[in-house]
Amino acid sequence: MKLYFGSDHAGRELKDALLSHAAKKGMSALDLGTDADLSVDYPDYARAVGESVLAEPGSFGVLVCGTGIGMSIAANKIYGIRAALLYNEETARLAHQHNNANIVVFGGREVSEKDAISWLDAFLSATFEGGRHERRIEKIAELDRVRH
Secondary structure, eight states, X not given: OEEXXXXXXXXXXXXXXXXXXXXXXXXXXEEOSOOSXXXXXXXXXXXXXXXXHHHSXXXXXXXXESSSHHHHHHHTTSTTOOEEEOXXXXXXXXXXXXXXXXXXXXXXXXXXXXXXXXXXXXXXXXXXXXXXXXXXXHHHHHHHXXXX
């Protein structure tokens, strides 16, 4: 399984911990930045991770910013991305099972390293259930095409 990681300066420390955890578990983990504590713009990293996930079918992305909100908004602007902001183990599992999320997002200032690792593991160990959820995912894809 291939995972793409990205963060802004506020999420770098947690991103690095999650990246290390994934690598220790034998996953292919690619760091798309940032690698410094200097102020950077989170949409740049949401874009890099989102485009990488779309280019590599079956891969997932992990994004971290201060609250997770900005990264979620930015990533979800990319056609085909379903980014889920996680806030407990159940939402992590359901993001995959029901929403077929392809990116998970964490708030680096909002969640402990221990919890984030647990939630990432819960997300990755779950599988999309399909069935009644498939039509909902299709409706989300329709929303991707809405332009005003």
